[in-house]
Amino acid sequence: MNFFACIKQVPDLAGPMRIKDGELVQDTDRMMLNAYDASAVEEALGLIEKYGGELEVVLAGPEKAKETARKALAMGAEKGNLISLPPDLKLDSAGYAEILSAFYKDKEYDVILCGKQSQDTDAGLTGSMLAEKLQIPYASNAVGMDVDEAQKKMIVTRQGDTGQEIIELSTPCLVTCSNDMNEPRIPSLKGIMQSKRKPFDTYDLEKLGLNSEELTASKVKTKITGYRDVPGREPGKKLEGEPEELVQQLINLLENEAKVL
Amino acid sequence: MSILSYIAISEGKIKRSSLEVVSHARKLAENNGLETHAVIIGENAGEFVDEIKKFGVGKIYTVKSPLLKDHINRTLIEAVVKVIELDKPKVVAFASTEAVKDVLGAVAARTDAGVISDVSSFDLQDNTVRAIRPIMATKFLAETESSADLVLVSVRSGSYDVKESPGDAEVIPVEFDLDEDSLKQKIREIISTSGDKIDLSEANIVVAAGRGVKDHEGKKLVEELSEVLGAAIGASRSVVETGMFSPTTQIGQTGKVVSPQLYIAVGISGAIQHVSGMINSKTIVAINKDPEAPIFDIATYGLVGDLYKILPLFIEQLKELKSK
Ligand SMILES: Cc1cc2nc3c(=O)[nH]c(=O)nc-3n(C[C@H](O)[C@H](O)[C@H](O)COP(=O)(O)OP(=O)(O)OC[C@H]3O[C@@H](n4cnc5c(N)ncnc54)[C@H](O)[C@@H]3O)c2cc1C
Ligand SMILES: Nc1ncnc2c1ncn2[C@@H]1O[C@H](COP(=O)(O)O)[C@@H](O)[C@H]1O
Numbered sequence: 001m002n003f004f005a006c007i008k009q010v011p012d013l014a015g016p017m018r019i020k021d022g023e024l025v026q027d028t029d030r031m032m033l034n035a036y037d038a039s040a041v042e043e044a045l046g047l048i049e050k051y052g053g054e055l056e057v058v059l060a061g062p063e064k065a066k067e068t069a070r071k072a073l074a075m076g077a078e079k080g081n082l083i084s085l086p087p088d089l090k091l092d093s094a095g096y097a098e099i100l101s102a103f104y105k106d107k108e109y110d111v112i113l114c115g116k117q118s119q120d121t122d123a124g125l126t127g128s129m130l131a132e133k134l135q136i137p138y139a140s141n142a143v144g145m146d147v148d149e150a151q152k153k154m155i156v157t158r159q160g161d162t163g164q165e166i167i168e169l170s171t172p173c174l175v176t177c178s179n180d181m182n183e184p185r186i187p188s189l190k191g192i193m194q195s196k197r198k199p200f201d202t203y204d205l206e207k208l209g210l211n212s213e214e215l216t217a218s219k220v221k222t223k224i225t226g227y228r229d230v231p232g233r234e235p236g237k238k239l240e241g242e243p244e245e246l247v248q249q250l251i252n253l254l255e256n257e258a259k260v261l
Numbered sequence: 262m263s264i265l266s267y268i269a270i271s272e273g274k275i276k277r278s279s280l281e282v283v284s285h286a287r288k289l290a291e292n293n294g295l296e297t298h299a300v301i302i303g304e305n306a307g308e309f310v311d312e313i314k315k316f317g318v319g320k321i322y323t324v325k326s327p328l329l330k331d332h333i334n335r336t337l338i339e340a341v342v343k344v345i346e347l348d349k350p351k352v353v354a355f356a357s358t359e360a361v362k363d364v365l366g367a368v369a370a371r372t373d374a375g376v377i378s379d380v381s382s383f384d385l386q387d388n389t390v391r392a393i394r395p396i397m398a399t400k401f402l403a404e405t406e407s408s409a410d411l412v413l414v415s416v417r418s419g420s421y422d423v424k425e426s427p428g429d430a431e432v433i434p435v436e437f438d439l440d441e442d443s444l445k446q447k448i449r450e451i452i453s454t455s456g457d458k459i460d461l462s463e464a465n466i467v468v469a470a471g472r473g474v475k476d477h478e479g480k481k482l483v484e485e486l487s488e489v490l491g492a493a494i495g496a497s498r499s500v501v502e503t504g505m506f507s508p509t510t511q512i513g514q515t516g517k518v519v520s521p522q523l524y525i526a527v528g529i530s531g532a533i534q535h536v537s538g539m540i541n542s543k544t545i546v547a548i549n550k551d552p553e554a555p556i557f558d559i560a561t562y563g564l565v566g567d568l569y570k571i572l573p574l575f576i577e578q579l580k581e582l583k584s585k
Contacts (some may be wrong), residue, residue, distance in 0.1 A: 013397055015532065024401060030441070036515075093366065094376070120397055122514065123378050128334070128366035132573075137335065137445035139361045143508060155449065159508050160332055161271050161359040163453035167333075170445040174528040178515055180501065180508060196337055221375030228402040230540070238563040240552070243570040250546065251578050258544040260466070260523040261582065 001053040001110040001147055001154075001171070003044040005077070006100055006130070007037040010120040019227045033068045038075075038184035040177040043145050044113055045076045051147045053110075054078045060099050062087040066200075074187030075196035080200040081156025093121070095220040097129035100209040103210050104134055110171040111154055114185050116178050117201050126178035136173040139167050143181050187256040206257070263296040263320070264289055264385070265350035267341065268313055269358050270303045273552060275312055277463045278356035278418035279570055283316045285421040286354045289385045295351060298322070299430075300344045302337065304330040307553060310432055317426030322348065326437045334363045340437055341368050347435065350411065354383075357415040357518070358462070363528075365415055379518075381541075382421075383414050390414060398514045399537040406565060419520030419541060453506040464493035466523045469512055469539070470505075471497040473528015473549065480505060482572040482581030483527055485557045489579045495519065497529050513538035528568050531556025548572070552557050 011017065019025075033041075034067045044055045057072040059065055060083040068079040081183035083099055085091075091099075104112065112134075114127035124140075131138035138252040143164065159178060187195070205211055238251070239246050254257070255261045266283040270307055271275040275495070283299055289299040298320040299313050306323040324340045337360065345353060345368075355361045357379050375381070377389070383392035390412040396403045461467065467489040474480060487494045496506035498513060512519055514534040521560035524542035529535060531547070531554055539545070540559060547560035548568050557563040563570060 011397075016399070017400065019401070027578060062331060094369065097366070116515075119514075121403075122394075122396055124362055125366035125369065125376060125378055128364065129370040132338075132370035138367075139446070140334070141359065158363075158447070158453075159359065160363075162460075163451060163509055165332065165448060166450040166452070168447050168449055173445070177573065180498070180511070180515055203278040218305065221412075222377055222405055222407040223392075224403045224405050226404040227406065228393070230399060233540075233545075234561070235560050236545070236557075236559075236561040236563060238552070238557055238565065240559075240565045243566055243574055246564045247568055247571060247574040247578055250562055250575065251582065254523070254544070254546075255582075258523070258561065260544055261579075 001047065001051065002108065003048065003055040003111050003113060004104070004107065004109045005037060005040045005044055005057045005072065005074055005113040006126070007041065007057050007059050007068065008034045008115070008118055009059065009065040010034045010118060013119060019229065024227050031068065033071050034115050035179050036117060036119065037178055039179045039181050040074055040113035040115055041072050041077060042182045042184040043177060045241070046182065046211070047145065051149060052112060056081060058083065058100065059084055060096055070195050071187060073198045074191040075185055076191060077118055079198060081203065082200070083203045083208065085205065086212060090220070090235055091215070092220050092222045093123045093125035094129060095157055095215055098128050098215060098219040099134060099205070099208065099210060100126070100130050101133035102210055103203065110152070112174040114174065114176045116176040127174060131174040134174070136172050136174055137169045138176070139169060140176040141178050142175050143178050144177060146179070151219070176252060198205050263298040263348060264336055264349045264352045264354060265298045265300060265345070265348050267353060267355040267361070268299050268301045268309065269356050269360065270301065270309060270564055271358065273376065273458070275309050275385070276356055276358060277423065278416070279356070280316065280423040281418065282354045282356050282416050283313070284316065284340055284424040285316050287426060291509045294384050296320070298348055298350065300324070300341070302329060314428060314430045315425045317428035318440050320433055320435050321430045321433050323433045324437045328437070328439055328441070332360045332444065333444060333448065334367065335446060336439060338367050338371065339439055340365050343437065344435060345372050345411070351388070352385060353411070353413045355413070355415040357417050361399050361415050365413060369413050372411055374413045375407030375413040376413040377405050377407060378415045378416055378438050379417055384415065387498045393496040395537070398460045398533045399540055400533060415517050454509045458495040459491070460493055461493040461524070462517050464519065464521050466490050466492035466544070467495045467519055468525045468527065469493045469495035469529060470500055470527050471529030472499040474500060474505070477529070479569065482568070482576070485576050486525070486572055489576055489583065497535050526560070527572065529556055533557065
């Protein structure tokens with residue numbers, strides 16, 4: 001199977017961040033590969049090891065996001081694609097889906113993988129938007145995947161509301177991946193060295209027949225007007241001591257203070 | 262024009278979170294001079310009409326078909342799009358269930374709508390939807406708006422109260438058919454893990470287990486505790502990964518969002534990705550042997566100690582309390 005993975009560069013959530021002049025600023029500027037996309041890359045590599053095929057990755061973002069695409073190459077993807085965007089262009093999931101669908105228009109693929117959501121926006125929309133634009137079947141929130149070689153189908157286990165659904169999709173198709181699917185490999189030194197020699201294409205919006213003004217005016221339909229800190233919780237009580245005392249106190253508090261028993 | 266609420270049905274019941282959504286939608290519709298409409302989609306959609314009539318809605322669309330027995334995203338998309346084309350609403354409000362997450366982006370792409378997912382609140386004013394949504398594993402809140410002609414919003418469960426209101430809805434059955442071959446997908450198997458247990462996303466009390474719950478004995482304690490409390494069982498990613506708890510129980514950024522009256526975290530450290538899914542619980546109890554565990558920063562009542570010693574006593578005392 002021929003795989004493509006859509007990967008996004010996101011800020012490292014473990015680092016400090018704050019709101020300044022209405023924008024979110026990162027003190028360290030450390031960026032990383034969206035964890036869900038790392039799982040998508042890992043899953044594709046695992047299936048390729050088993051059944052053969054190739055993986056290309058595509059990332060839309062500013063020039064410096066190239067380092068994140070390189071990481072996927074170091075993990076084992078064969079080819080990288082960067083859709084280079086102006087650094088000040090503000091896009092929502094619909095905007096990215098539009099760009100990605102323009103990229104895929106003349107590509108040949110069996111399976112497109114996305115992450116189930118971006119770790120920074122937690123939107124969870126781009127994958128199904130892209131599938132709809134490309135008019136291909138899709139499954140979201142995948143926790144497992146396999147290939148039915150004989151029928152050229154993807155077998156996807158997805159996490160639904162009350163259990164897991166095992167679905168077969170005709171190819172070409174799109175799958176959005178949960179990070180509960182696998183443990184992404186850490187690139188080896190050899191992988192890192194090789195990644196520098198792997199083919200890499202760079203696009204801009206114009207090359208895809210798009211432009212920033214039109215995207216912003218007609219495709220992007222939501223905007224963020226401000227950020228807020230999450231309201232803090234009332235300070236709680238920390239109880240220490242012997243288990244018997246702790247339980248006694250807890251029961252008392254739940255019964256008489258919180259009134260939840 | 263209307264605000265259309267999507268009524269989610271799961272395991273033969275209306276999801277409470279959809280009732281929260283329709284209660285709020287009615288208020289916004291009143292404020293904006295719009296009508297309140299609802300749509301029920303499913304194999305037995307008609308059965309739920311009477312319940313929804315109690316929410317002061319003007320029209321209820323029902324889409325009923327054997328094709329809608331199990332969740333298949335393509336059928337749900339086609340059904341929702343059909344009703345949107347019929348009703349031409351200003352806003353469609355959904356409860357943020359897994360089934361809705363599965364189709365929301367596709368429905369937005371098809372109907373050229375603005376879409377704001379997983380909000381904790383939303384308002385409509387001057388044709389603009391303004392919403393608050395937690396981002397970055399609930400490290401921050403983003404004020405997000407859309408002025409598109411049609412806006413789709415999905416709402417986290419527990420964001421609004423359920424409020425009935427008198428009304429006499431007109432019921433509009435919608436014809437629905439689809440060529441199954443055109444789906445290009447098929448369900449091979451459904452592994453249901455819920456059975457008749459309490460629905461985690463709507464439970465009043467949740468007992469959640471983390472890596473501190475190491476073995477069968479620990480798991481049994483968690484199950485016993487949840488049983489005496491009538492609680493649903495939740496879990497952190499660590500114990501879902503090891504296979505000790507089912508993936509359906511995972512709470513957090515990747516898993517479910519819950520907001521019960523009482524959340525008891527047993528042997529959970531309190532990583533932001535976990536906290537993201539439970540921070541809106543009313544009372545949080547944490548049992549952890551590490552006094553520095555971050556879960557204590559958000560706990561209403563934090564117990565520093567060994568869960569293997571605390572839980573048996575806690576269960577025993579709760580039983581005693583109940584028998585009184
Ligand atoms: C993109 C992304 C998404 C994620 N999504 C989720 C998600 O949805 N849900 C989720 O839970 N995690 C998620 N995670 C993982 C998360 O970061 C943490 O790794 C995970 O929540 C840790 O689980 P834990 O608290 O059970 O384990 P640990 O962090 O290992 O904590 C175990 C705790 O148990 C305590 N303990 C041990 N023994 C005992 C005892 N005998 N008595 C009392 N206490 C004891 C320890 O002191 C410790 O604090 C995600 C991570 C990423 C990167
Ligand atoms: N700029 C981007 N470049 C490549 N893929 C992207 C980009 N933005 C989103 N995606 C894909 O869409 C998924 C997340 O969708 P969303 O949560 O809607 O942002 C990611 O996991 C990626 O697979």
